[in-house]
Amino acid sequence: MERVDFNYRNKIFTVIFAGILLFSTVIFSISVGVYEIPFFEVFNVIRYHLLGGEVPPEIYNAIVWDIRIPRVLAGMLIGMALATSGAAYQGVFRNPLVSPFILGVSSGAAFGAALSIVFPIPYSAQLSAFIFGMVAVFCAYSIAKIRGKTPLVTLLLAGVVLGSFFDALVSIFQYIATEAQLKAIVFWLMGGLYHIDWSHLQILAFSIPLGILLLMAYSWKLNILSLGEEEARSLGINTERLKILLITVATFITSISVSVAGIIGWVGLMIPHAARLIIGPDHRFLIPLSAIMGGIFLILCDTIARTLTTGEIPLGIVTSLLGTPYLIYLLRSRKDQFFGGE
Amino acid sequence: MIEVQNLHFAYSGDNYILEDVSFKVERGELCGVFGPNGAGKSTLFKCIIGFLKPKKGRVYVNGRDITEMPMEEVAKLIAYVPQEHRPPFPYLVKEMVLMGRTPHLGGIFGPKKRDIEKVIEAMEVVGITHLADKPYTELSGGQRQLVLLARALAQETGVMVLDEPTSALDFRNQLRIWETLKKLTKDGMSVVVSVHDPNHMLWFCDRVVVLHRGRIIASGKPSEVITEEILSTLYGNICKVGFRWDKGGATRYYFLGLTTWNSNTIPSSMG
Numbered sequence: 058m059e060r061v062d063f064n065y066r067n068k069i070f071t072v073i074f075a076g077i078l079l080f081s082t083v084i085f086s087i088s089v090g091v092y093e094i095p096f097f098e099v100f101n102v103i104r105y106h107l108l109g110g111e112v113p114p115e116i117y118n119a120i121v122w123d124i125r126i127p128r129v130l131a132g133m134l135i136g137m138a139l140a141t142s143g144a145a146y147q148g149v150f151r152n153p154l155v156s157p158f159i160l161g162v163s164s165g166a167a168f169g170a171a172l173s174i175v176f177p178i179p180y181s182a183q184l185s186a187f188i189f190g191m192v193a194v195f196c197a198y199s200i201a202k203i204r205g206k207t208p209l210v211t212l213l214l215a216g217v218v219l220g221s222f223f224d225a226l227v228s229i230f231q232y233i234a235t236e237a238q239l240k241a242i243v244f245w246l247m248g249g250l251y252h253i254d255w256s257h258l259q260i261l262a263f264s265i266p267l268g269i270l271l272l273m274a275y276s277w278k279l280n281i282l283s284l285g286e287e288e289a290r291s292l293g294i295n296t297e298r299l300k301i302l303l304i305t306v307a308t309f310i311t312s313i314s315v316s317v318a319g320i321i322g323w324v325g326l327m328i329p330h331a332a333r334l335i336i337g338p339d340h341r342f343l344i345p346l347s348a349i350m351g352g353i354f355l356i357l358c359d360t361i362a363r364t365l366t367t368g369e370i371p372l373g374i375v376t377s378l379l380g381t382p383y384l385i386y387l388l389r390s391r392k393d394q395f396f397g398g399e
Numbered sequence: 400m401i402e403v404q405n406l407h408f409a410y411s412g413d414n415y416i417l418e419d420v421s422f423k424v425e426r427g428e429l430c431g432v433f434g435p436n437g438a439g440k441s442t443l444f445k446c447i448i449g450f451l452k453p454k455k456g457r458v459y460v461n462g463r464d465i466t467e468m469p470m471e472e473v474a475k476l477i478a479y480v481p482q483e484h485r486p487p488f489p490y491l492v493k494e495m496v497l498m499g500r501t502p503h504l505g506g507i508f509g510p511k512k513r514d515i516e517k518v519i520e521a522m523e524v525v526g527i528t529h530l531a532d533k534p535y536t537e538l539s540g541g542q543r544q545l546v547l548l549a550r551a552l553a554q555e556t557g558v559m560v561l562d563e564p565t566s567a568l569d570f571r572n573q574l575r576i577w578e579t580l581k582k583l584t585k586d587g588m589s590v591v592v593s594v595h596d597p598n599h600m601l602w603f604c605d606r607v608v609v610l611h612r613g614r615i616i617a618s619g620k621p622s623e624v625i626t627e628e629i630l631s632t633l634y635g636n637i638c639k640v641g642f643r644w645d646k647g648g649a650t651r652y653y654f655l656g657l658t659t660w661n662s663n664t665i666p667s668s669m670g
Contacts, residue, residue, distance in 0.1 A: 061493055061522065061531040063515045151487045277510075280494070281501050284486050291448055291481070292554070293474025293502035338488035 140351025143325025156326035165193025248373025323380025406456035434610035478551035499553035541572030
């Protein structure tokens with residue numbers, strides 16, 4: 058008699074290993090930069106802030122504690138948010154080609170944030186980004202929905218159309234903005250973490266882990282939902298409610314990220330896909346692994362962005378440069394996975 | 400046990416797709432729903448499992464009215480087996496079957512030990528244990544249909560509804576599905592299944608409901624219901640009882656298409 062093995066030890070081990078890798082990446086990235094600081098001095102600064110004691114040199118303290126640490130941690134959280142929301146969107150829309158970027162969420166959120174730059178409104182950039190991110194994804198979804206189904210091609214086209222619509226609106230803002238506003242919009246559109254400080258990190262540290270935990274809590278139901286509407290309902294899932302919940306949470310963390318760091322493409326598409334190749338499609342493991350890998354990926358991209366040249370390459374450009382070849386590889390080698398489903 | 404009473408369904412207005420449909424399937428009975436494409440079979444099934452709200456009428460499972468029940472509850476009473484298909488993600492067979500436990504999961508997190516035992520049992524009954532670690536997307540159509548059957552079994556319900564489970568399969572796999580369904584009814588399951596081949600009705604079903612333009616035009620024992628007369632009402636004069644013979648005290652029929660008729664069709668040893 059063959060025994061069916063329901064042991065998840067390997068998967069758990071993979072997630073833990075990735076977690077250790079993430080931790081190492083954080084340490085590594087904090088210790089490298091254009092301004093060279095000896096490795097032990099980096100630890101000295103961290104020790105000083107956590108445990109007190111001997112005061113480190115002011116220049117080291119400023120660079121490590123005020124610049125690098127918030128930047129690296131913010132990069133980690135944003136990478137996590139984009140990758141997990143990508144995994145959630147892919148499950149909900151039953152399509153490995155969907156991402157916050159493709160669904161128009163990023164552009165919608167960008168519009169919301171630009172709106173708050175040009176017309177300083179009584180609520181925050183984050184909220185504005187979230188509202189328009191939601192508008193974009195629900196528009197794309199309702200445009201694509203035909204008789205209870207959302208075919209791949211219409212969904213992608215709807216996302217592209219809405220994305221370019223919101224991009225056009227952002228362009229209008231660039232046109233009418235004052236010089237200072239224009240500069241703010243352009244730098245922020247390119248996507249980057251150069252301006253991150255502890256106040257940004259606070260926003261991210263409160264909202265993103267919360268969103269990821271919520272998505273993890275619903276990961277089993279997301280498995281069922283990804284089988285399709287009818288099957289999920291026959292297995293007792295209230296699909297409409299679950300879809301709205303998951304899309305809202307995923308859009309929430311995406312929008313927060315966009316409002317802080319601008320549009321950073323491809324992470325939400327590439328990372329969940331790569332994670333699925335490693336650990337399989339079960340969202341109970343896919344979501345944590347995506348989060349960790351997203352964190353690692355974005356930290357590394359940002360480290361490249363700030364160390365490759367003496368200047369600074371916008372982060373969005375780095376992720377796009379790395380993401381495009383990956384997507385082309387996927388399209389060429391795994392066509393059936395994208396279009397075999399329906 | 401499942402009982403459908405005076406079921407009426409229309410998407411809009413008085414344009415009824417189902418009219419006054421009533422039938423009953425006892426515990427341990429295999430009931431075939433027979434009818435041409437567009438007769439309303441799928442609509443009937445969707446009403447039974449609660450996807451569509453009927454305009455009038457009731458569906459009872461073990462005496463409980465399910466038309467007003469939330470889906471979480473319905474899923475504990477009726478398992479639905481869709482036609483095999485390829486989902487977008489390569490879930491393993493054991494993961495697919497485990498998903499059948501969803502209605503019984505209390506918390507929002509994953510399945511427990513008891514759930515896993517049920518899943519292993521279901522895979523053994525259907526005979527797919529050796530496929531447990533294969534990706535569902537890489538199986539053949541017949542194997543995928545068996546996996547969906549195992550998933551419905553893991554759902555631990557008294558009633559199972561299958562929408563054309565054999566239509567995409569080769570002959571061997573069709574027989575395997577029927578064999579498994581027979582095994583399940585023997586253990587007390589009530590099974591409702593839609594079928595296109597009149598011969599399968601005759602061979603495997605305990606009861607047949609014939610649906611034509613949204614109404615039941617005949618129901619009862621297959622040997623009494625599946626007649627040339629009924630078939631010509633449904634399909635026109637396209638098929639005939641090819642031959643009949645007596646075996647073990649019962650009369651057996653075999654239906655054949657008229658247009659494909661030739662003298663070689665009837666085996667001489669039986670004719």
